[in-house]
Amino acid sequence: MQKILVTGGCGYIGAHTIVDLLENGYEVISIDNNSRSTPQLLAGVEKITAKKVKNYKVDLCSYDDTVAVFQENRDVAAIIHFAAYKAVGESVSEPLMYFENNLQSLVNLLKCTKEFNIPHFVFSSSCTVYGNPDHIPVTELTPQQPAESPYGATKQMGERIINDFAHTGSLKSILLRYFNPVGAHPSIAIGEVPLGRPANLVPAITQTAIGKLPTMQVYGDDYPTRDGSCVRDYIHVSDIAHAHTLAVNYMLDGKLKSNVDVFNLGTGNGVTVLEAIKAFEAVSGVKLNYSIGPRRPGDVVDIYANNDKAIKELGWNIKYNLDDMMRTAWEWELRLRDDKTLHTSQNFQLN
Ligand SMILES: NC(=O)c1ccc[n+]([C@@H]2O[C@H](COP(=O)([O-])OP(=O)(O)OC[C@H]3O[C@@H](n4cnc5c(N)ncnc54)[C@H](O)[C@@H]3O)[C@@H](O)[C@H]2O)c1
Numbered sequence: 001m002q003k004i005l006v007t008g009g010c011g012y013i014g015a016h017t018i019v020d021l022l023e024n025g026y027e028v029i030s031i032d033n034n035s036r037s038t039p040q041l042l043a044g045v046e047k048i049t050a051k052k053v054k055n056y057k058v059d060l061c062s063y064d065d066t067v068a069v070f071q072e073n074r075d076v077a078a079i080i081h082f083a084a085y086k087a088v089g090e091s092v093s094e095p096l097m098y099f100e101n102n103l104q105s106l107v108n109l110l111k112c113t114k115e116f117n118i119p120h121f122v123f124s125s126s127c128t129v130y131g132n133p134d135h136i137p138v139t140e141l142t143p144q145q146p147a148e149s150p151y152g153a154t155k156q157m158g159e160r161i162i163n164d165f166a167h168t169g170s171l172k173s174i175l176l177r178y179f180n181p182v183g184a185h186p187s188i189a190i191g192e193v194p195l196g197r198p199a200n201l202v203p204a205i206t207q208t209a210i211g212k213l214p215t216m217q218v219y220g221d222d223y224p225t226r227d228g229s230c231v232r233d234y235i236h237v238s239d240i241a242h243a244h245t246l247a248v249n250y251m252l253d254g255k256l257k258s259n260v261d262v263f264n265l266g267t268g269n270g271v272t273v274l275e276a277i278k279a280f281e282a283v284s285g286v287k288l289n290y291s292i293g294p295r296r297p298g299d300v301v302d303i304y305a306n307n308d309k310a311i312k313e314l315g316w317n318i319k320y321n322l323d324d325m326m327r328t329a330w331e332w333e334l335r336l337r338d339d340k341t342l343h344t345s346q347n348f349q350l351n
Pocket of ligand 1: 007008009010011012013014031032033034035036037038058059060061081082083084085086101105124125126127178179180181
């Protein structure tokens with residue numbers, strides 16, 4: 001059984017990916033300092049898989065502490081690196097914190113890949129690297145525009161650092177560019193625990209529907225799209241998770257076409273904000289209290305993925321549709337309301 005090190009394993013996408021890896025025969029360890037999470041999601045992982053995953057509560061920005069994990073685990077076959085700060089708004093007010101955390105952790109891990117001879121590395125990238133693209137759908141070759149935020153810049157720089165390091169021959173890597181991961185595991189044992197006021201659409205919808213937020217705004221209905229609201233490519237988190245298992249298989253089977261292969265992870269379907277709200281209302285039966293507000297500065301108007309490469313090369317199949325995304329997101333929100341053990345992370349208040 002091959003051992004995979006997942007960083008950020010107590011977080012949203014990390015926990016879903018651990019489930020998928022375990023279900024596909026991998027052994028998993030996690031490094032997560034719980035700066036943006038609690039160990040609670042790993043209890044959910046155990047509930048789904050009946051397997052316990054060890055988390056090392058280590059800050060990846062500490063090289064010595066990170067090295068100690070590798071010294072204890074000399075049999076790691078590949079690393080999936082999720083750990084990062086991800087709040088776009090916070091990155092604008094705290095840019096140094098974002099550059100330090102997201103890039104220092106990456107550099108430390110890459111140094112460990114060399115020291116411990118683990119050349120297989122999957123990196124959580126994002127469609128933010130495309131900025132406001134000239135053409136949609138975006139393919140992996142669509143030219144990158146300047147990042148809209150320090151957070152986006154950490155993803156562009158992260159990709160650059162990996163490319164430069166792989167160029168030395170020390171690393172084989174897959175960069176996975178996620179579009180908009182949403183929803184929760186169908187068991188509703190794990191899901192997203194948003195911190196502070198959610199900046200993303202689906203948590204804003206579910207929190208409004210449940211009454212945590214009194215109302216929500218749609219930022220602009222006068223864009224040149226089919227109903228005037230922005231278009232995004234929402235993708236179920238379990239579909240994203242499975243793509244990581246496929247990426248690890250692909251790498252370990254020696255199928256990489258170059259030192260760094262890049263894949264878009266989206267459904268390929270653009271959905272407008274108003275369509276997403278309608279889909280939510282239909283599956284939940286809840287009428288959403290929302291209003292149309294002004295455009296939000298920095299919002300990309302219209303972006304969705306060309307996902308042909310992930311489907312063809314990785315053999316990726318998308319299992320969940322928009323209704324599934326909304327249904328599981330809603331069931332998870334109901335669970336967050338009822339299960340007080342999941343509330344501890346609300347201590348990390350972001351603005
Ligand atoms: N969720 C999204 O919408 C989205 C979209 C595109 C890309 N991504 C990227 O995917 C990755 C995972 O996102 P997520 O939604 O699961 O985020 P998350 O915040 O739920 O999980 C990230 C985890 O990393 C941990 N962490 C942060 N800094 C750390 C450090 N220095 N040392 C150890 N642990 C640390 C946090 O405690 C947290 O548990 C991130 O890199 C994010 O930028 C997310």
